Amino acid sequence: MSILLFSYYFDVNKTHLVNCGFQINNIKTKQDGNKEVEFLAYIEEIENDNTNKRESITGIFTFPSGSQKEEHDIDFIRTRYEREKKWIFEIRNNKNPEEKVIIGLITETANKNPLGLDIYHNEDNYKAELRANNLSQLEQSYVAPKLTQTIAYGNFNEPGYPYGFTSLTAKYDAINKLFELSDFTQIFRDPIPPSSAFRIEMDIAPLSIAPKNGSHIFSLSIKNLGTVSLLTDRIAYQKKNDTNVIETYFSSYIDPSYFYSNGFKENAKLIISGKENGEITIQYGGLTIQGTYDHTKEIPEMSLQSYEDQTSTDSSFKWIRYYLDNIKATYTK
Amino acid sequence: MNTTLVRKYLRQFIKRSAKQKFWLDETIRKYQENENELKENIIDLKDLIADMESNKKDPAQINILKKNQQDKENIRNDMLSIIETLKETKEELVNNIQNQLSELTEIEINTGGFISHIVTTDYQTKFDEEKNIISFEEKGHAEIHISTYLESWKDSSQLRILTS
Numbered sequence: 001m002s003i004l005l006f007s008y009y010f011d012v013n014k015t016h017l018v019n020c021g022f023q024i025n026n027i028k029t030k031q032d033g034n035k036e037v038e039f040l041a042y043i044e045e046i047e048n049d050n051t052n053k054r055e056s057i058t059g060i061f062t063f064p065s066g067s068q069k070e071e072h073d074i075d076f077i078r079t080r081y082e083r084e085k086k087w088i089f090e091i092r093n094n095k096n097p098e099e100k101v102i103i104g105l106i107t108e109t110a111n112k113n114p115l116g117l118d119i120y121h122n123e124d125n126y127k128a129e130l131r132a133n134n135l136s137q138l139e140q141s142y143v144a145p146k147l148t149q150t151i152a153y154g155n156f157n158e159p160g161y162p163y164g165f166t167s168l169t170a171k172y173d174a175i176n177k178l179f180e181l182s183d184f185t186q187i188f189r190d191p192i193p194p195s196s197a198f199r200i201e202m203d204i205a206p207l208s209i210a211p212k213n214g215s216h217i218f219s220l221s222i223k224n225l226g227t228v229s230l231l232t233d234r235i236a237y238q239k240k241n242d243t244n245v246i247e248t249y250f251s252s253y254i255d256p257s258y259f260y261s262n263g264f265k266e267n268a269k270l271i272i273s274g275k276e277n278g279e280i281t282i283q284y285g286g287l288t289i290q291g292t293y294d295h296t297k298e299i300p301e302m303s304l305q306s307y308e309d310q311t312s313t314d315s316s317f318k319w320i321r322y323y324l325d326n327i328k329a330t331y332t333k
Numbered sequence: 334m335n336t337t338l339v340r341k342y343l344r345q346f347i348k349r350s351a352k353q354k355f356w357l358d359e360t361i362r363k364y365q366e367n368e369n370e371l372k373e374n375i376i377d378l379k380d381l382i383a384d385m386e387s388n389k390k391d392p393a394q395i396n397i398l399k400k401n402q403q404d405k406e407n408i409r410n411d412m413l414s415i416i417e418t419l420k421e422t423k424e425e426l427v428n429n430i431q432n433q434l435s436e437l438t439e440i441e442i443n444t445g446g447f448i449s450h451i452v453t454t455d456y457q458t459k460f461d462e463e464k465n466i467i468s469f470e471e472k473g474h475a476e477i478h479i480s481t482y483l484e485s486w487k488d489s490s491q492l493r494i495l496t497s
Contacts, residue, residue, distance in 0.1 A: 119476075129466050
């Protein structure tokens, strides 16, 4: 249900599209008479009914009371910036230009001029006027905004693997809506480009803190970047092609309930965030590690590896298993 | 030649062609709907004939149905031809629009830095060309062609929601 859709099409049959959608979720009148418009905006690329990419954002615009008629003006600016392969969708409160949201796509396949634009309005509750429909050149001084692109996303609300996700050992937990597994590989929709800030996060909780040999519980290898590991008494980060391992220790003994007890704890949130200059921060289990990574290489995927559990026997081999949920990876460029 | 006149005529030409293209799309859509329905009818008829044959029903009746099937297939082939021709016409139209619009866009951008879109709408939607306002009553659809030498550009509209 979209109040307004700007749909750019690249072929005569309209099978390849860049859609910029705007959906009003609610209009509230406040005590002071101001009107608040809650909305969702999205931009997506579609090829043959497949959504290749999609970014979305919610926002609230406030319109002052006291207008003669009930008029709420919103600017929709769709920009194509060829040099950076960007399609940018900016939505601004015309009555208060500081209120705005910007989303966009970085895409090779749609980095060309469309044949045209369809505008669809399919909302019965509000009449709408679209004014000043112009295509213009960009100012000389124009600088394209940085865009955050989602390259992996899995909330596991339904069974089935999200895009790029595979596992040999996963079992779907339909009640808690998560996966129980010992391994996975997540290929990113696009690799993280060199010198781009990025963020990888997931909820991961080990079901056992008792490996058969050594002290490793899990290792997450991020290709071209390095490995993040959980051990029985610490977390560790080893940069790729570096023998040095950075470690931080837990202040007391940990057990599975440290990460999961009737739901994921804060401690279960693994966050790996990189800056464009090669600095990296890893947060997990209430601990933090600062390090560096090679920002000249692109990062295409990551995979999780398990270790043999204490209860494992020759006749019945057992990997340590984990609960996994809420995978998300983004980069900003 | 007088630029103002050139702009005016290009705009008129594109507006007319865009309107033709819009309604051609509708026509193709309707033909395709009908062709799909006919295709389903033919399949049902084939099933019925096969059923009657295996149950050894009256051959005279079966022959009537077979003739019916042949007639329907002939109509369907005609429809497919028409649809092909309409699609070819549409592609030609779009090419012409793209060429003319590319010229107009260049003139407009060189003159004022922007071009006001030429908008085609469906029956429920209105376009005031002079004021450059598209008015949506309920559900509506507007189509705008784009053709420019620019590889980077800004396409903007201002939405006014009328809630009263």
